[in-house]
Structures are given as C-alpha cells and as structure tokens.
Amino acid sequence: MYQYDQVDKTIVSERVAQFRDQVQRHLAGELSAADLQPLRLRNGLYMQIHAHMLRVSIPYGMLKAEQMRTLAEIARKYDRGYGHFTTRQNIQFNWPELADVPDILEDLSKVEMHAIQTSGNCIRNISSDQYAGVAIDEIADPRPYCEILRQWSTLHPEFYWLPRKFKIAVTGASNDRAAVQFHDIGLEIIKNEQNELGFRVYVGGGLGRTPIIGKVIKEFLPREDILSYCEAILRVYNLHGRRDNKNKARIKILVKAMGIDAFRDAVEADWENFKDGELKLHDTDFETMQKFFPLPAYEDLSAGDARVEKWLNLDNRFADWYLNNTTAHRQAGYRIVNVSLKEHGIAPGDATDEQMDAMADIAEQYSFGEIRVTHEQNLVLVDVRESDLLEVWKALDAERLATPNIGSVNDMICCPGLDFCSLANATSIDIAKQINEKFDDFSELYDIGEVKLKMSGCMNACGHHHVGHIGVLGVDKKGEEWYQLTVGGDASNQAALGTHLGPAIAKDKVSDAISDILEVYREQRDDSERLVDTFRRVGIEPFKERVYQEVA
C-alpha cells in the first residue's frame, strides 16, 4: 500500500491548514457562502437536504486497517455512527458540522487520508479494480498507475476550475471491473506486440443525463506517456468544454460535438508540444511505485481445505456465503472474500462505526491488514487463507456483514436518493428495501444468478442505472415519485446502455415489475445464460409485455 513521504505529508497537512483558514474567513464574514461553496466542494464538503455531507477520498478503493478505524472514529465522534461507501469507492459522512470539518480533515491526514477533489469541477478520485493485484485475469497491477495519476492530478493548478467534474478509472485486467468505458478518461492496461505495457485510452464516456460509451482516442499509449497525454486531453477540455450550461459541460458532450477524430487531432496537436518533456515517466518511476504494492507474504499452501469442505456440507448458511461471497485467488490456498454491505433493511453501502472497526480487526488478523472498497458499494478482504474462511465468516456474520447476496438482485447499487440528496427526484433507499423484501428467499436469488441491479434517484445517475442489467431511475411526476426501468445495461467490457422498458412505474409496483422481468428470464433462459445474456438474445419485447400486462 502506498505510504506518504514528506512531500505527500506536507501537501495534505498544508491543505488542512488552507481549509481551516477558509472556514475561519467564512465564519468571520470575510468569505461569503457563495465564494466558499466551490472551495468547500473541492474538499469534499457538500450542502445536502438536512446537513453538510463530507466525502472522503479512498484512492482506488484501498484502505489499511488503521485508516478504517479512523473512519469509524469519525463516524462516532462527528457523525451519527455510520458512513456510506459510494460507487466511486469513497466514503460519505452525512451529518458533520462545518466548524468540525477542519478537525476531521486533520484526523484523516494523520492516517494519510484526505478529501481533496472528491467534489467540484476538477479531477476526482482515481478509481480502479477492487481485485487489483490479486485478480486471476490481470495483465498488470493498476495501482501504481493509479497512484501516479493521483499525485499528478492533486492540486493541479491548471485543471482546478474545469467546465465540470472529471473522472478517471484504470483497469489492469481483461474483465473490466472498473467500468472504464463510462469515465471521462478510461485507461485499460494492455500489452503491444513487443510485449510493452501501455494503455488503450477511452475518452468521453459517462452516465448522467446523457449516457455515452467512451470512444477510443488512442489504441496504444506507451505507459511512460500517460501523464502528458492526460494533460493534453485535459487542456483541450478545459479550453473548449462548454461552460454555458452545466448539463452540457462534461467532456463527453465536447467529444460528441467535435467528433472523436477532430477531438483526437486537437489533443495530439497539443501533446506534440510537450510529450517528451518533464511529464515523461521513466521505468524506474513505475518500479519504485510498484514496490509500494508488493505481493503479500503468502504462505506456500495447497489448494483446498478439509475443514472448509466439511463445513460446506454441514452448514447451508456457510455454504451459501462461500459460494456467493468468495471468489478464486491467484495464490493457491487463498480466496477473495467479498463483504456485503447490502444487509436487508439497511441503505446499500452503509456501514456502522462498529462494523468498520470489526472490518479493521478482521483484516488485520486474516488479510494482511488491508481492505478494498468496490464501486458496487461492498468491501473486500482480498487475501484470506482458505483455512481461515470459517473464522472469517463467523466474525463477519457476528457483525451482519456476511449476507450471502453478492452479485444477486439484492446486491444493488443505490444512490442516497431523496432521503439525503438535494438533487434527487425520488427515493431509492425505500425501493431497495422493497426489493429486498420481495426477494427474501435466497434459494430463489441463487437460481436467478448474477443480476446487476442499479438504481438512481434522479437523472444524474449516481447509481449508474444506465448500466444495470436492470436499471431503475426515479423521476418526479407532478410531485409523485415514479420509476423508469431499463434492461440490458452493462458496465463491463461488453459496455452497453440499458433499453427502456416503457412508461414509468408507480412506486409500490417497482419490485413487482422486477419480479416479472426475472420471471420472463427464468422461462426463456438457455443453459448458463445470465439475465443480460438472455436479454441480448430475445430483446426487450417479452419483458415489456409481461410487465405492462400486469400493470395495466
């Protein structure tokens, strides 16, 4: 895991001092609320419906146990005992007082954390694959590149006042778990014919009001050019992105308006001027950075564990958890353990201070003291010995962190919605509860298999509904909450936007409609087809017919 040196420490602590000064100037009446707004946003501090919300950065979703304990402590000391993990692998606190925020940031800085650029029209937290470094399908570990990009983009003086927010994601695996084609810049690590590492670079993808799949701007960018090329993209965007309408200000709109070829020409023309300058990275830079992400000290184990085998037959709850929440590891004798933050009745992604502390303890005892946050709003212990799985399961289960529903309909992505967010049109958390109640039979869930259900409370699409196998979008119809459904979206390599099912559905009928969709799937599926596969084969019509037949 990356460790700050003196430069990192200085920047983060000076940033805390800067924000403290801004808050003091504001409280002293020297800095108006309007002028403070963009400054506090760039430190992750929003004004929501009821209170301020602070979004803390978790770079590429990696946490050390002690950092998790600090998050727990912040939830206890400054908030109401819980935090909300987000789709960009960050955490949000919903109830901090403005005057406390400098102290919170100072507490964070002591464990090498911050909230820099987690909001505002600037380069946001770099997101990545939650299985980075351990995935079986990995070409190269994306974390060194993420950290290099994090440092370059932090307090970048030229790109701090962009037309709109800017999100970068990196994947190093052949199965994209970071949704890179739906980011402003998406970076996919690949090797060229000479076996050299570089990136396929996507630009102008995104969700929100105008969902667009990213276009390839560069088929192969040598890895040493990554900073200069990003800088050229950012400069063209900073100068030419629309600033007259915030709904049209993302880079995807610029790329669409110019066309990818003209956009590429503009970027390459700018890049030509400085591509071999100071920003060019050296092999040693990558090697130095990779040393921060060493392979853990794995024991030499053989695959399989007799006790686990035995308990798989003895205890259905353990077996369900093992099958759904754990995945294969590269290293023999180890497994990846997904920790579900989708317990029934709880807002998806929420964790209490006690759960966070427990995660820190479990990670220290069983997984080299490291925890990952996923963009699907769960946590991961990536390096658990198979022989420890039973103990880990018991420890997680005691904290209600072992709901065996990873990848199922119940493992939904969900934005905070109208309960917290000042932008939302509709509730999403209530709908999550409704769905959980409808699908409370786990054997049925397992039969249905992988369904990515994604839900947003408004068209800003924080819940990524466009790329859900089933997408749910809350809309406001004359003051009432209604929900539009889509089917067949996909955030993986086979990137696709969901197809509209039909007219919006009343709030109390959403889980019925989802149930209909899944019923059609179960009737029509072939062999090992997932919902999204069946949809690709049969189209939207059969789903539409069933859902509206019953609604009408």
Added chain:
Amino acid sequence: MATTVANRAIKARAKASPDRIQDNIQNDRYVKAGAIHTNDILHVAETEELSSNDLPGGNVSVPLSLWLEEKEAILARGGVVAVQIAADEAPADIADDLDRIDMIVLPFVNFVDGRSYSHAHKLRLRHGYAGEIRAVGDVNFDQLSFLTRVGVDAFELREGANHETALRAFNEFSEVYQPAADDGRLIFSRRRQVH
C-alpha cells in the same frame, strides 16, 4: 416530504456568465511579487464601435480585437502596451506580437471559469512570453497560488478584497506534485534523484 424544500435554493446557480468583461475595470491597487502596488491602468471593455481614438489618456489595456485591428496606433500612444486575452480567445492569435507587448491581461468574469489558466500556461511555456501577465476582474485570495503556478505574476483583486490578507495566499503550499510555469517539478522526477 417537507424537509426537502429547505435547501432547494442551493440548486439554483448563477446563469452562465459572458465570456468577456462588460465594463471597464479600474482598480487603485494590485499585488505583485509579494507586495501591494499603486495601479494606474484602466482595462477597457470591448464594445462594437471601440477604436483607438476613444481610448482615454494614460495607461490602458485593450481588448485583443482592438489590438489586432489597430496595433500600430496603440503602439504609437506610448506608455505601457497591454492587451487583454479573454477566456474565449487564444494566446496563439497574438503569438507573433508578444515581443512588443509589455503586459497580457487575463480578465476573469467569474472566478470559476478556468480557461485563462491554460492561456497563462501557454503564454509562458508555449510562446515563451516573459512580460507581465496580470489577472483582473473576479480574482480572489483563493485563486492566487494556482494562478501564480501557471504563470500569472500580477493580480488586481475583486472590489472589496482585503489585499493585506491576500498576501498570505502565496505561501499556502510549500510542495507541489506537477510541473507548471513556475519552477515546480514533477514529483517523480524529484524522487528519481533521491532513490
């Protein structure tokens, strides 16, 4: 739910600002090199019929369009030669004239518009401009350090700003991660020498 109404106002944002300054800007002070100085330059806003004959006596900065049309007349006035590059204009339009210009003025209509940061960067690094680059208009304490990094070296603060307080803004950060138009270097190239 009734509570949702409370902060609806937060959603309302200022309408999009124009790209160019609408009125002349005249400040009596400016900040440069860590000190407050007396100012004597008037920044003339662009109007359709503006010509060099309309310019008041004394030092002025002129819109780029006027410079391109009447650069000889402007040079003949004597005094400080200062040209504005608005957010929606480009340093490239004036690249060949830069050695005759004492001061490039970057007018900020709204401080959240970051285009002029790229203008300053290009003026310094692409065009090698060594004269003064001055930010005027909606320029505040909290923009000063990044503006400095991209090559702006003089600042006329927004009306009502506390100049003495603003001097503090230049010392907020003692380290940087990336190269810009100042002497900041890429952090990885610095670490290369250590390792």
